[in-house]
Every structure is written in structure tokens, then in C-alpha cells.
Amino acid sequence: MFLYFLKKLGVILPTFFGVTLVAFVFIRLLPGDPVMLMAGERGMSEERHAALMTEMGFDKPVIVQYGYYLMDLARGDFGTSIITKRPVLEEFGALFPATVELSVCAMILAILFGLPAGMIAATKRGSTFDHTVMTSALTGYSMPIFWWGLLLIIFFSGILGWTPVSGRISLLYYFEPVTGFMLIDSLLSGQDGAFASALSHLILPAIVLGTIPLAVIARQTRSAMLEVLSEDYVRTARAKGLGPQRVIGLHALRNALIPVITVIGLQVGVLFAGAILTETIFSWPGIGKWMVDSIFRRDYSAVQGGLLLIAAIVMLVNLAVDLLYGLINPQIRHTDS
Amino acid sequence: MAETTIEEIIDDRPTGFKAVLSEFWSYFSENRGAVIGLFFFIAIVLIAIFADFIAPHAPNQQYREALLQPPFWQTGGEFRFPLGTDAIGRDMLSRLIYGSRYSLFIGCIVVSVSLIVGVILGLIAGFFRGKTDTFIMRIMDVVLAFPSLLLALVLVAILGPSLINAMIAIAIVQQPHYVRLTRAAVLSEMTKDYVTAARVIGVKTLRLMFITILPNCMAPLIVQAALSFSTAILDAAALGFLGMGAQPPTPEWGTMLAEAREFILRAWWVVTFPGIAILTTVLAINLMGDGLRDALDPKLKRS
Numbered sequence: 001m002f003l004y005f006l007k008k009l010g011v012i013l014p015t016f017f018g019v020t021l022v023a024f025v026f027i028r029l030l031p032g033d034p035v036m037l038m039a040g041e042r043g044m045s046e047e048r049h050a051a052l053m054t055e056m057g058f059d060k061p062v063i064v065q066y067g068y069y070l071m072d073l074a075r076g077d078f079g080t081s082i083i084t085k086r087p088v089l090e091e092f093g094a095l096f097p098a099t100v101e102l103s104v105c106a107m108i109l110a111i112l113f114g115l116p117a118g119m120i121a122a123t124k125r126g127s128t129f130d131h132t133v134m135t136s137a138l139t140g141y142s143m144p145i146f147w148w149g150l151l152l153i154i155f156f157s158g159i160l161g162w163t164p165v166s167g168r169i170s171l172l173y174y175f176e177p178v179t180g181f182m183l184i185d186s187l188l189s190g191q192d193g194a195f196a197s198a199l200s201h202l203i204l205p206a207i208v209l210g211t212i213p214l215a216v217i218a219r220q221t222r223s224a225m226l227e228v229l230s231e232d233y234v235r236t237a238r239a240k241g242l243g244p245q246r247v248i249g250l251h252a253l254r255n256a257l258i259p260v261i262t263v264i265g266l267q268v269g270v271l272f273a274g275a276i277l278t279e280t281i282f283s284w285p286g287i288g289k290w291m292v293d294s295i296f297r298r299d300y301s302a303v304q305g306g307l308l309l310i311a312a313i314v315m316l317v318n319l320a321v322d323l324l325y326g327l328i329n330p331q332i333r334h335t336d337s
Numbered sequence: 338m339a340e341t342t343i344e345e346i347i348d349d350r351p352t353g354f355k356a357v358l359s360e361f362w363s364y365f366s367e368n369r370g371a372v373i374g375l376f377f378f379i380a381i382v383l384i385a386i387f388a389d390f391i392a393p394h395a396p397n398q399q400y401r402e403a404l405l406q407p408p409f410w411q412t413g414g415e416f417r418f419p420l421g422t423d424a425i426g427r428d429m430l431s432r433l434i435y436g437s438r439y440s441l442f443i444g445c446i447v448v449s450v451s452l453i454v455g456v457i458l459g460l461i462a463g464f465f466r467g468k469t470d471t472f473i474m475r476i477m478d479v480v481l482a483f484p485s486l487l488l489a490l491v492l493v494a495i496l497g498p499s500l501i502n503a504m505i506a507i508a509i510v511q512q513p514h515y516v517r518l519t520r521a522a523v524l525s526e527m528t529k530d531y532v533t534a535a536r537v538i539g540v541k542t543l544r545l546m547f548i549t550i551l552p553n554c555m556a557p558l559i560v561q562a563a564l565s566f567s568t569a570i571l572d573a574a575a576l577g578f579l580g581m582g583a584q585p586p587t588p589e590w591g592t593m594l595a596e597a598r599e600f601i602l603r604a605w606w607v608v609t610f611p612g613i614a615i616l617t618t619v620l621a622i623n624l625m626g627d628g629l630r631d632a633l634d635p636k637l638k639r640s
Contacts, residue, residue, distance in 0.1 A: 011478070018479030029495045135370075138627070142619040144571055146578045147594055147612030150601055154609075158602045273486035277575055291487065292579060295494045307491055311482045 004326050012319055016312065023308040024069050027300050028062070078305035083297050088305030092287065097180025098168060099286035102278070103271045105183075105202055106210035111264065114214045118221025119256075122229065123248055133218060140215030145274055149208040149281040156204060163200050166283035170197040205282045209274045213267045220263045224256040231255075258329055265321025269314050364632035371628020377621035385437040392431035393419070396588040400426040405604045421606040423597065429606060432588035433614050439589040440570045440618055443504055447569035448562050450508040455515025456558065460546050462516065463523030474520070477513035485510045485568075486575060493581045500583040503576045510572070511565045518561055522554030556633040563626035567619040574615050590615045 035044075035052045044052075053059050057068055072079075078088040121133040156163045164170065168182045175189035183202065186194035228234060229252055237247045275288035283289065287306065294302040366372055384391060394400075406422040407414040408429075414421060420429040462473040480488070492506035526532060527550070535549045576582035577591025585596055590611040597607035 014475050015478040015482055018475060019482050022479060022483075026491060026495065031497075138370075138623055139616070139620055142567065142571075142616060142623050144574055144578075144591070144594075144612060144615045144619070146575060146591075147608070147615065150594070150598065150608050151612065154601050154605055269484045272484035276484075276486055276490070277578070280579065292490070295490060296580075300494075303491060303494065307483065307487070310484065310487060314484065315482050 001326065005323060008319060008322050012315055016315060019311045020070060020073060020308060023304050024066050026307065027304050030300060078309065079301040081299055081302045083299045088302050091290070091302065092306060092309050095285060095287050095290050098284060099275050099279070099288060101181045101183065102202065102205055102209060102284060102286060103275060105206040106271065107213060107267065109206055109210040110213035110217055114217030115221055115260070118218040119225055119248070119253065121218070122222045122225035125226065134222070137215040137218040140211045141219070143211055145208050145211055146277040146281055148211060149204070149278060152204050152208065163204050168198065168201050168285060169194065173197060205278050205284050209271065209278045212270060212274060216263060216267065217260065221256065221260050224259045225252060228252045228256045262321060262325055265318065268317040272310055272314065361632055365628050368628040368631055370624045374621040374624025374628065377617065378625060381437050381618055381621065382441060384434055385441050388434050388438060392434040394428040394431040396432045396435040397427060397586050405600065405607070407604070408606050420610055423607050424600060429610055432593060433610055435588045436590045436593065436611070436614060437618070439500070439583060439587065443573040444566040444569050446504050447508045447511065448566050451511040451565065452515055452558065452562055455512050456519050456551070459516040459519025460523055460551065463520040463527065464546055473516065477516050480510065480513045486572060489572060489576060490579065490581055493576060498581045498584065500587065500589065503573055503582040507569050507572045511568065514561055514565065515558065518557045519554060522557060523550055526550050526553050560626060560630045560633060563622060563629050567622040567626065570615065570619055
């Protein structure tokens with residue numbers, strides 16, 4: 001197992017350096033030099049420009065600059081926002097819980113509905129239920145989620161007036177963040193209706209963000225289940241006279257879950273990509289919206305830091321999934337590839 | 338006498354391209370959804386080609402007397418604008434019809450660019466192994482470490498927002514999937530006898546790569562091409578929606594949605610129809626892709 005871990009680490013470390021290189025190169029590929037970018041439209045004098053270039057080390061050879069960049073990163077310095085002048089890591093940390101809360105809720109929805117739907121569809125292969133689930137799953141998978149969000153807003157906020165259009169909680173409530181997760185903080189605050197308000201703000205974005213993972217999980221569960229159900233040991237279990245519930249629930253599901261867990265883990269990247277769109281539509285103050293806003297504000301050091309942090313998180317989660325996968329399935333650990 | 342015996346033992350089953358095609362079709366047509374998807378896709382292609390003849394109005398023609406007019410079945414709507422008009426009086430139906438051109442164009446360009454470059458890189462990686470392989474695959478890992486839409490957004494921020502740049506960004510983001518698939522297929526083909534035989538005969542490297550091995554790696558690539566065609570359309574629409582893709586007044590579906598956002602609670606049709614266009618197009622291609630996978634996947638193929 002330890003060897004397996006080292007092997008995975010051996011792959012991930014060079015990739016991480018590649019990612020830092022991309023983040024480093026990004027700001028240098030933009031039209032204009034970094035100092036001019038910071039100056040914005042006001043511009044600046046030649047001398048001030050030259051002085052700033054020297055001060056920030058942009059007159060050094062690129063490879064030296066990259067070395068400085070890596071050293072900054074090692075000290076936990078991910079740059080400073082050009083607009084707010086605050087450290088990027090601090091801004092990221094403040095907004096990150098909002099994205100995590102949204103993503104976790106989306107994922108819970110996706111697993112809660114996707115797993116049983118895929119399971120039942122597999123056991124009732126060819127039935128109307130199977131066809132309905134598979135058609136809806138493919139539709140969900142094909143969904144432009146930014147449009148899906150707008151539709152839900154039209155229906156639930158516009159026509160029915162059930163849910164608010166944007167934000168995380170009604171302005172009526174105010175309390176200090178404790179965990180950063182609005183659902184928990186609103187409960188802790190003890191204010192009447194705060195939790196309901198937080199929940200009503202969360203539900204539509206969570207549905208939107210959960211749609212594609214839901215579809216993927218349902219499809220994957222169904223196909224994994226079908227594969228397992230045709231295995232010999234399932235036939236043996238049936239022949240032994242075990243009831244269908246025990247066969248499906250215990251023998252089949254356990255083995256079918258392995259590829260499903262991998263797929264769930266791989267959704268992290270999908271969730272981040274989805275969060276960009278979902279948060280923009282619902283004005284959800286998380287990382288996705290922050291990245292889009294930073295791009296539009298031309299706050300490129302925020303974009304640079306955010307890019308690196310997001311990639312690092314995705315890589316860490318994928319590594320964790322890989323390790324978990326190796327733990328469940330010894331076959332994987334021992335194949336070299 | 339002798340001639341008839343010879344004719345009798347000749348195998349008259351069709352061979353060559355036609356036979357492959359008919360075998361493929363027999364598997365493909367078993368999947369009803371795939372056939373529906375295919376016909377739908379053909380319909381969209383025809384609409385895109387003949388947009389000039391089908392569309393009742395020019396896509397950017399503004400009718401100042403008919404702003405935000407609802408579809409014909411609602412009160413206030415008229416047959417002149419079957420699906421209503423947008424905020425500056427342009428006919429929705431015509432814009433949607435012309436929009437199909439952009440989506441198909443995006444899909445074609447992105448798939449061909451990422452397919453060609455991806456296949457070449459994958460072939461090189463799988464064929465030469467060693468340091469070249471490691472180098473190429475690590476670069477692909479780096480690209481895959483970023484969420485695709487985020488990387489595309491950042492690339493567009495570097496290149497400047499436009500449809501062409503959005504397509505380049507999406508092609509770069511999709512690239513690694515082709516490289517990985519090609520490399521994996523090449524690795525498994527390289528162990529087979531026919532490759533060894535070809536080497537022994539003295540087939541040149543380039544011929545070995547592109548003519549001997551590549552055709553046998555095509556099945557997963559075709560399936561991937563269908564899937565990434567739909568992803569390309571979705572991502573381009575998303576970039577357009579974020580203002581980083583095609584720029585107004587281009588009648589690209591995602592861009593149309595972005596322009597319509599402020600009217601969502603007043604005029605449902607400006608928001609609903611472009612989305613339906615994206616959804617149905619992507620769904621049709623995905624249905625086709627599923628059918629292709631079932632028809633081409635040797636694991637599922639019954640002999």
C-alpha cells in the first residue's frame with residue numbers, strides 16, 4: 001500500500017510543478033506586462049514603471065522569477081489581489097466554504113437520487129422505469145446547466161415565488177460566521193427562520209449543480225450493477241436460495257459500488273466547473289463567482305492564485321480517491337501502469 | 338464443370354468498406370435512441386446548411402415596432418414572429434436557425450483540431466515510449482488537473498474573448514482525452530502479432546504508425562469524438578453565456594442566453610428557446626454517441 005502511495009505521489013508531484021508553471025506563465029502571457037496590468041487604465045510614467053518592474057523582480061531572468069514564485073508559494077504566499085490589495089489566499093479561504101457547502105449539498109442530492117435510480121433501473125432492465133431513468137439521465141447529462149438554472153428561477157422564483165433569486169441568506173438575518181457553512185451557522189445562531197432562509201437560498205443552486213453528477217452516477221451505477229449481476233457469484237448466491245434483496249443489496253451492490261465511488265470522486269473537477277456557472281447565475285458568493293468576477297475585473301493575480309489553488313484541491317481529492325480505490329480493490333494496487 | 342465448383346466455394350459475403358458499414362449499421366440501428374438522435378442531428382445539419390432559405394428574417398434585422406413580442410400562441414404574438422422577438426426586436430426563430438450554424442461549426446472545428454493533434458501526440462507517446470511518452474503524458478496530466486471550463490475561461494482571458502479563441506481554448510482542454518485514448522489503444526495494439534510481422538517485413542516507422550496501427554485504434558476515438566462534439570457545444574455556449582465566447586450580436590445560442598438574462602422574469606421565450614436548442618442538439622449527439630459506443634465497443638459486441 002505504501003509503495004502504491006509513493007507511486008501515485010511520483011505522478012502527482014511533477015504534475016503539481018506543471019500546474020505551478022501554468023499559473024506562473026499565465027500572467028506573463030497576458031498582453032501588456034504585469035505592472036501595466038496593475039496600473040490599469042490610468043497608466044503610469046516611464047520611471048515609475050521601471051522602478052516597479054525592478055521592485056517586483058520582473059527585470060530578472062524568467063527562470064529566476066519562477067524560482068521566486070515557487071519560494072513565495074512554499075511560504076504560503078499566493079499573491080495579492082490587485083483590486084482589493086488583500087492576500088489571495090485570504091480571499092479564497094473566506095469564499096471557499098460557500099462553494100464547499102454548495103458542492104456537498106449538490107453531491108448529496110446526486111447520490112441520494114442517482115444511486116437508487118441506477119440500481120433499480122439495472123434490476124428492472126428493459127422496463128419502463130429503466131427507460132425513463134436512462135432518458136432523464138442522458139437529458140441531465142446533456143443539460144446546459146446555466147440555462148437549467150435560469151429555468152428554475154423563472155418557475156420557482158418568478159411564477160411560484162417560493163425561493164429567492166440570489167445570495168446565501170435573507171438580509172434580515174445577520175450573525176458572525178462560525179463554520180462558514182450557512183446551514184450550520186444559521187442553526188447555531190438560534191434566530192427564528194434563519195435556517196429556513198438559508199435552505200431556501202441553497203436548494204435551487206444545489207439542484208442545478210447536482211444535475212450532471214446525478215446523471216453520471218445514475219448511468220454508472222446502472223452499468224456497474226448490470227455487469228455485476230451477470231457474474232457467477234451472483235448466480236451462486238441466487239442458487240443458494242438467497243432472497244433478491246440480499247443478493248442485490250449485499251453481494252451485488254458492494255462490488256458495483258467500486259466504480260461508482262471512483263466516478264463520484266472524479267466529479268470534483270466537474271463540480272468546480274459547474275460552480276463557475278451556478279454561482280454566477282445565483283450570485284452565490286463562492287470561488288466560482290469570484291474567479292469569473294476576477295477575470296472580468298482583470299484582477300489577474302487573483303486569477304493566478306485561484307487557478308493554482310483550485311487545481312491543487314482537485315489533485316488532492318483525486319489522489320485521495322485513488323488511494324481509497326487502492327484500499328478497496330487490491331487488484332488496482334498491484335498492477336503497474 | 339471446373340468453373341462452377343470454383344464459383345461455389347467463393348465466399349460471396351460482402352467485404353471492404355461497404356460490409357463494415359452495413360455491419361456497423363446493424364448494430365447501431367438496434368439502439369432506437371441512437372437512430373432518433375442521428376435523424377435529429379441530420380435535421381439540424383440541414384437547418385444549418387439551408388438557414389438562408391428557412392429563416393423567415395435576417396438574424397440581425399431589428400423590428401423596432403415589435404420589441405419583446407411573445408410567441409404566436411400567446412396574446413400579443415403574431416405569425417410574423419413565430420417564436421416571438423427579443424429585446425431589440427429581432428426574430429427569435431431566425432436567430433435560433435442561424436445559431437445552429439455556430440454550434441455545428443464549433444463542434445466540427447474543436448473535434449477535428451483536438452482529434453488530429455491528440456492522435457498524433459498519442460501515437461508518438463505510445464509508439465516511442467520512454468522519455469517522450471512520460472513528457473507528453475505529464476503535460477496532459479497538467480491540463481487535466483484544471484477543471485475544464487475554468488482552464489478554458491483563463492485561456493480566453495489570455496487570448497481575448499471571441500468565438501475563435503473560445504474554440505481554441507476548448508480544443509486545448511479536450512486534447513488530453515484523445516492523447517490518452519490513442520496511447521492506450523496503441524499500447525495494446527503494439528503487442529499484437531501483426532505489428533511484429535509488419536516490423537519484420539521492414540515497414541517504415543511512419544507507415545507503421547499511421548497505416549498499420551492507427552486504423553485499429555479508431556473505435557474508441559470515434560466514440561470520444563461524438564462525446565466531445567457535444568461537450569464542445571456545451572462549453573462554447575457556457576463561455577458565450579459568461580461573455581467570453583461569441584460576442585453580440587452573433588446569434589450564438591449561449592450568447593443569446595446571456596443577452597436574455599435580464600428579461601427572464603418578463604419574457605420567458607427569450608430564455609427558454611435558445612436553451613431548448615442547445616439541449617436538444619447536445620442530447621441528439623449524446624444519443625448518437627451512446628449508439629456508436631454500443632456498436633463499436635468490441636467488449637459488448639456479440640459475435
